[in-house]
Amino acid sequence: VSVQRDLASEDAEVRRRAVASLAHDDVPDRASMLIAALGDSDWRVRKEAVGVAIEHAEPWDLFARLVDALCQGENVGLRNAALEVLERLGPRSSSALLAALSSAPSSARKFVVAALGFAGGAGVVKLAELSNDPDPNTAQAALEALARVGGRAAEDALRAHLSNVNPVAKLAALEGLERIEARLTFDQIAPLLADRLVRRLAVRVLGFCEDPRAIAALFSVLSDPSPAAVGEAVSALGRVLEHGGSGALDAATHAHRMSEAQKSTLRALAGAGSDRARQAATWLLLLGHDREVLGVAAELASEDRLPPVALEALRAWGAPAVEPLLEAAQALSPRARSAALEMAADLAAIDPENSKSSRPALIAALRDALSGDEPAAAAAAAAAMAAYAEPSDAPALVRAASKFPEQAARGAGWALERLAASHPKAVEAAIATVTLDGPLGAALLPAIARVGGASAADRLQATLSADDPRARRAAVLVLPRLGGAHAVELAGFALADEDLDVQTAAVLVLAQLADDEGKPLGTEQLRLALRSGAVPVVAAAARALGAIFDRGSIPTLRELVREGRPGIAAPAMASLRTLGDPGLDDLLVEALGQTDEELVKEALRSIASRSEAPRRAARIALALEHPAWDVRQLAARLLGDIGGDAAVLEARRARETDPGVQKAIEDALETIRGGER
């Protein structure tokens, strides 16, 4: 009675609390009350009701009522809330929705169809049928739902509408195919390019087509009067290049032959287009060796928005781009100038023979930046100096590292380390008076270790007691340079450091230390590290003992797997797999039921790797039902690898809503069917 009274309160907060209480109190006919609350006038009450409905849909048998709420036409809030619940229930609501299709009033069928789009593959056949429904709203909703479901069957259904005489259906089908990144043939797309309504989208999907004619068509669109079409063509070409293969090669060939007018169009987009268009236009211009785009390329690189493939295009251009890059750098912001310097240094280092003439200007620019006041430029120059530093540069590198310890120290450390290999005395003299603590000490220690000798050993050992744990960790990490029993002893001390990252570094080092015959020296200490209470230390020790193939640690590793501690059990199991532990099978079933996804994934890998494991495919298939997408995806991939049961994968595909897992299932099915053939 009190819940009923509260649900009728004028105060929305009282009603919201009453809805929340329905989940816990056994109130008669609470399902009806909940459905009514889904249509409350206050959003907070509806929101609460949605949460309760999702949680209790099955035990309270809400599906039919939710579908009724979806189909009623009086309360829009109720309909939207019901739609949200059904969508979020996903495949669980598929049966109720399919059943409702025949009885739903015509005005509500489109909502049922829309909800089916979230219900996984179970509704695909019906949706394909409904995409031809005489009611245009239903047909449109079905096409959109097919695109949401994805997968091969949905793709086929959408493809069939490309020749639909109804332009709206054709557009929806093309939109759907674009959304699921379907690969259409050039012959399927070509007729659409002439259709004004769908031309822009047709240009876009050309980017998924590897046919050389598609690439040629995209380059011809660059001369189109419509900026929107040009933008689409550029983005599509970006996609082609990203995808690689023969399409990318064709595009690169076309890019070399671009007309000045086409380049000019691309420059405009590179300077002020959307992010994607800027990236693609820059990429194409780099392929076409366009000097004017180098400034934009440096700007994008400084914002971390120059894709790696565009960088490859710059590298393919090579040494001739060094001088224009240095010229462009002068007009850029400090950050972009740093990127330009770094790229120029990169190109000259890759191709020293052909960059001889630009080298003096490059080195002068690097030295200038190294001694300047701009931290980003100093950091870029310091890192670049790894390839160009001469002994006389050592003091400037140390100065830059000291001035900008957070930005430039690491790069300067690399450069000094490389320089120390050929000119140890110059580096030793430059670093002699530096206090090795904080990030500066951490960055410079590898260079000191490289210098070697008694003095370096003393400084390294002294830094093991530095105040800053970063410096201590760096000192531990260079212990292998000392080698021998003394290094093992020092690493052992570091296992007792109060900082976890220093301890973890000690574990990594102990795994590397070996005698002249390659016999590990740190096994005892590593076994002790397995008893540490700290997750990262135990995990690193578990990995390390597997890596040094210490079969004596098998019993402890098994214990760690049985304990199932997140972060530890998975590396322990990985090591048991490496060690070929015959007792691993006993641990796998239990591990599959643990809540730590990383442990479940490791168990799946272990099962897949053991061809003699009982019910191997069936056990892996169980993980297709796991709530985490990464576990399901791995299970699908492993089933593809070991040749699992295609019927099981197909059944899961019908319910799967995650695009990544869907793709893994499709791939696995293809592999299995290929194997059968």
Next chain:
Amino acid sequence: VSILFDAGPRLSPDEFRLLRELINRFCGITFSDDSLYVFERRLRDRVREIGVIDFTQYYHHLRYHPNARAEIEAAVDALVTNETYLFREEYQLRAFRYEILDELKARLSEENRRSLTVWSAGCSTGEEVYSLAILIAETGLFEGWDVRVFGNDISRRVLATARRATYGGSSFRAMPPQYEQYFTEVDGGRQVVPHIRAMCHFGHLNLLERERSALIGRADVVFCRNVLIYFDEKARRQVIDTFYDRLYPGGYLLLGHSESLLNSTTAFELVHLTTDMVYRRPRLRAPGARGARNEGEEDT
């Protein structure tokens, strides 16, 4: 293979998705599918800094390391561009200065409350906090009142900059010249004058942590500009609910010019000011009042 630019571990699409989702769960910020490369470049330094060998180990670090929270914050800090400047979107600040502050002064005086709290949610390096404090001081309406401008951010690095209150040239690119008097030249730039700094407070707060937001107390105005654009719908709703909780009835919420609550909530009312449209938590209805609610009222 390059030894300089672009060197370091590669980020696979699966690793990208795991990291992206982890960060989204932590702070609500969402990254688009094409951010893989941004993640790869910007998190590489973090991978090197903590001494793991690849992004899978980095993901494990973020999940299992006792200091994972600090590292997630560092990752967010590396990923999000915090660029802002003084007197950004000035038309909105005009609405604040010439309309909202007047209305608040009148109403708070009526309520015998001589305190004013403004919250700059996601304040980055603090320019907005100081801009708001300067505007409040400029009106002269609240002299002798307890005035606080509170800025929060998830990044400790930007908060350190905010507390220093010292800015370089680019922060001043939109500041009208009449506010020069609130800055003095110091080493490294221009610093906000002490009496304005005294009005400003900063805190490290994740906007998704609804309970911790109570530390701020109640606010009369919330500025949250160009922050919600980084959030997914679920997180956006959660944050808007927090603003609703933290605002006094009648308090104002100001979002960035490209942001609206259209898809998120109906609890706020839209108020049309001369130079801007802002949101307001409905005012309280007098106890005992009966009948239909008037526009702009909610129950006590």
